[in-house]
Amino acid sequence: MQKTKPIIELDDAGKTYQMGTVEVPALRGVNLKIHSGEFVSIMGPSGSGKSTMMNLVGCLDLPTKGSIYLDGQNIAHMSESKLAQIRGKKIGFVFQKFNLLSTLNAWENVALPMVFQGVPKDERRTRAKKLLSNVGLAERAEHLPGELSGGEQQRVAIARALANDPEVMLADEPTGNLDSKTGAEVIDILQNLHKKGKTIIVVTHDSAVARFAERTIHIKDGQVLKEVINGGGKK
Numbered sequence: 001m002q003k004t005k006p007i008i009e010l011d012d013a014g015k016t017y018q019m020g021t022v023e024v025p026a027l028r029g030v031n032l033k034i035h036s037g038e039f040v041s042i043m044g045p046s047g048s049g050k051s052t053m054m055n056l057v058g059c060l061d062l063p064t065k066g067s068i069y070l071d072g073q074n075i076a077h078m079s080e081s082k083l084a085q086i087r088g089k090k091i092g093f094v095f096q097k098f099n100l101l102s103t104l105n106a107w108e109n110v111a112l113p114m115v116f117q118g119v120p121k122d123e124r125r126t127r128a129k130k131l132l133s134n135v136g137l138a139e140r141a142e143h144l145p146g147e148l149s150g151g152e153q154q155r156v157a158i159a160r161a162l163a164n165d166p167e168v169m170l171a172d173e174p175t176g177n178l179d180s181k182t183g184a185e186v187i188d189i190l191q192n193l194h195k196k197g198k199t200i201i202v203v204t205h206d207s208a209v210a211r212f213a214e215r216t217i218h219i220k221d222g223q224v225l226k227e228v229i230n231g232g233g234k235k
């Protein structure tokens with residue numbers, strides 16, 4: 001796994017939020033390498049900087065110090081439009097609150113990221129339905145989010161994250177709003193994606209979820225506290 005070059009590298013990456021005159025140092029210089037095809041989990045107390053780190057890794061935000069390399073390219077100095085382009089192609093996101101658009105049905109939600117990549121409509125529908133079928137939701141393609149269970153909504157969100165076949169899948173507390181059985185189904189899907197070669201990074205409060213990853217990075221007060229190698233992502 002370590003033979004490939006890192007797909008993501010944080011080099012002394014830091015983020016300080018400015019709240020009026022008050023500075024909030026959320027991430028204080030993190031060094032981290034994630035290789036293509038790895039399954040990594042990130043744990044840490046509330047407020048320790050996990051989401052901040054995911055937002056940087058996912059090019060949703062820029063660091064205030066240090067560098068972040070995505071596939072060898074330093075994102076720290078990229079324009080917003082270039083960043084959006086890279087993000088749309090290389091990265092898929094899953095959030096705790098699903099973030100589906102309530103007025104679009106399941107397949108339309110999944111197809112949305114394809115719109116921004118210029119995929120023609122018929123192909124969008126076909127691909128979206130295939131992605132839904134892959135997460136066991138072929139029968140729910142026409143349902144609105146409000147007509148789906150929490151676990152089903154999260155599976156739609158996973159299908160949406162895969163819309164443009166990204167190399168990296170980032171999930172910030174993907175099981176945080178789910179009961180343990182439904183959460184296990186979501187983890188199962190992530191494990192299967194890992195087996196297919198995707199790079200998976202998952203933030204979780206739950207050590208039972210974290211140990212499915214090959215390695216767990218513990219962060220505290222905006223810094224990496226330690227790294228733990230798990231059992232290779234086995235159940």
Ligand SMILES: Nc1ncnc2c1ncn2[C@@H]1O[C@H](COP(=O)(O)OP(=O)(O)OP(=O)(O)O)[C@@H](O)[C@H]1O
Nearest residue numbers: 017019024026044045046047048049050051052053
């Ligand atoms: N947009 C923002 N503006 C100002 N401060 C912020 C902002 N986002 C986060 N913070 C602060 O940065 C710190 C890290 O926040 P972050 O959301 O990364 O924590 P977290 O580890 O994801 O926590 P949780 O487990 O509760 O989701 C916190 O102290 C938070 O209050």
Ligand SMILES: [Mg+2]
Nearest residue numbers: 050051052172
């Ligand atoms: Mg968070």
